[in-house]
Amino acid sequence: xxxxxxxxxxxxxxxxxxxxxxxxxxxxxxxxxxxxxxxxxxxxxxxxxxxxxxxxxxxxxxxxxxxxxxxxxxxxxxxxxxxxxxxxxxxxxxxxxxxxxxxxxxxxxxxxxxxxxxxxxxxxxxxxxxxxxxxxxxxxxxxxxxxxxxxxxxxxxxxxxxxxxxxxxxxxxxxxxxxxxxxxxxxxxxxxxxxxxxxxxxxxxxxxxxxxxxxxxxxxxxxxxxxxxxxx
Amino acid sequence: xxxxxxxxxxxxxxxxxxxxxxxxxxxxxxxxxxxxxxxxxxxxxxxxxxxxxxxxxxxxxxxxxxxxxxxxxxxxxxxxxxxxxxxxxxxxxxxxxxxxxxxxxxxxxxxxxxxxxxxxxxxxxxxxxxxxxxxxxxxxxxxxxxxxxxxxxxxxxxxxxxxxxxxxxxxxxxxxxxxxxxxxxxxxxxxxxxxxxxxxxxxxxxxxxxxxxxxxxxxxxxxxxxxxxxx
Numbered sequence: 001x002x003x004x005x006x007x008x009x010x011x012x013x014x015x016x017x018x019x020x021x022x023x024x025x026x027x028x029x030x031x032x033x034x035x036x037x038x039x040x041x042x043x044x045x046x047x048x049x050x051x052x053x054x055x056x057x058x059x060x061x062x063x064x065x066x067x068x069x070x071x072x073x074x075x076x077x078x079x080x081x082x083x084x085x086x087x088x089x090x091x092x093x094x095x096x097x098x099x100x101x102x103x104x105x106x107x108x109x110x111x112x113x114x115x116x117x118x119x120x121x122x123x124x125x126x127x128x129x130x131x132x133x134x135x136x137x138x139x140x141x142x143x144x145x146x147x148x149x150x151x152x153x154x155x156x157x158x159x160x161x162x163x164x165x166x167x168x169x170x171x172x173x174x175x176x177x178x179x180x181x182x183x184x185x186x187x188x189x190x191x192x193x194x195x196x197x198x199x200x201x202x203x204x205x206x207x208x209x210x211x212x213x214x215x216x217x218x219x220x221x222x223x224x225x226x227x228x229x230x231x232x
Numbered sequence: 233x234x235x236x237x238x239x240x241x242x243x244x245x246x247x248x249x250x251x252x253x254x255x256x257x258x259x260x261x262x263x264x265x266x267x268x269x270x271x272x273x274x275x276x277x278x279x280x281x282x283x284x285x286x287x288x289x290x291x292x293x294x295x296x297x298x299x300x301x302x303x304x305x306x307x308x309x310x311x312x313x314x315x316x317x318x319x320x321x322x323x324x325x326x327x328x329x330x331x332x333x334x335x336x337x338x339x340x341x342x343x344x345x346x347x348x349x350x351x352x353x354x355x356x357x358x359x360x361x362x363x364x365x366x367x368x369x370x371x372x373x374x375x376x377x378x379x380x381x382x383x384x385x386x387x388x389x390x391x392x393x394x395x396x397x398x399x400x401x402x403x404x405x406x407x408x409x410x411x412x413x414x415x416x417x418x419x420x421x422x423x424x425x426x427x428x429x430x431x432x433x434x435x436x437x438x439x440x441x442x443x444x445x446x447x448x449x450x451x452x453x454x455x456x457x458x459x460x461x462x463x
Contacts, residue, residue: 162398
């Protein structure tokens with residue numbers, strides 16, 4: 001077989017595995033030819049050059065996350081009853097209470113985990129989708145890094161769900177003091193799961209596939225590539 | 233014989249670490265250099281991390297997984313925190329907390345906590361033991377490939393470290409109204425968190441398969457013929 005650019009498949013940039021009809025298994029990294037194998041010959045995972053329906057699935061989860069984001073912030077996530085006095089807290093008012101109590105450090109952590117991370121994730125995924133579908137809002141290297149960040153911080157938004165669950169579990173002194181979960185917690189948990197699924201559906205390789213001068217990007221470090229390739 | 237075994241081992245090492253590798257982020261197919269101890273490989277085009285050095289044997293990951301199994305078990309048996317208020321004591325364990333959510337009608341939230349704080353880490357640890365323990369002693373566990381895939385799918389949903397911060401925030405929030413104390417379960421969960429972090433940096437899926445090939449006595453799959461790429 002020749003490694004000359006295949007004219008039937010001009011979509012993929014030179015040097016990529018997809019250009020040669022090869023895919024690395026997403027579970028075990030084994031490299032196989034996709035025309036011969038529908039599933040990884042080693043571990044049996046489905047093989048694709050790119051994640052199937054990546055953009056549509058990413059959008060679907062993202063829209064679901066955005067829809068859930070409204071009740072997640074508007075509805076109380078925690079209802080505290082103390083000697084007949086009932087107090088409802090949303091995510092934001094919970095942070096303000098924590099701040100008012102003097103726990104600034106923790107208030108900041110919860111603020112980042114519950115406000116900055118979910119909103120930032122939704123925005124970042126929208127930027128990535130827009131970059132791939134319309135025009136790049138940054139270089140492929142920057143966009144790759146953005147995606148990496150989204151994957152890294154994703155699960156930290158679960159923080160508030162855990163806090164509410166733990167408080168509900170131990171604060172059960174009937175009329176004196178008790179904590180109940182609000183419906184906001186359900187919506188908020190939904191936001192976390194939906195943004196995680198959206199990020200998993202996105203295929204970061206699309207950023208490089210659609211980069212305008214990906215070949216120039218590749219040529220930027222010819223020495224390193226050649227060195228790496230000949231270093232057998 | 234010892235000498236022979238050792239040289240075979242070192243051959244395995246170079247074999248497993250050389251060969252072609254594809255970048256997850258930009259799909260560049262490239263030759264993977266043999267990694268020195270502690271080294272890591274970056275993609276030639278996009279600088280994304282491709283692979284870090286890990287030991288090619290299973291002793292360290294297995295020891296960590298066994299320790300994680302024990303600490304995780306303790307973490308789920310004992311209360312994570314205890315609250316005292318006017319001569320009443322309430323113990324909060326993770327499973328108890330999930331049950332409490334169910335009793336309040338928020339079953340879905342309870343299930344979410346159960347899945348991410350209890351089931352996913354439990355599955356992660358037990359799947360690792362299921363796959364690695366027999367391999368270490370020269371056997372192949374039943375359902376090896378499907379359970380390997382399950383392991384990979386489940387690993388991004390374990391959120392033990394987030395739970396740890398959640399417990400700290402809860403303790404601070406409780407500080408004003410009652411006496412909250414840390415339970416044995418919390419320390420055990422903390423140990424599990426550290427062990428899982430060490431595990432993820434000392435094991436790669438490729439090593440599991442390299443060991444699998446060694447045990448099964450099959451040659452590694454050819455993957456890419458070098459000529460195809462380099463010509």
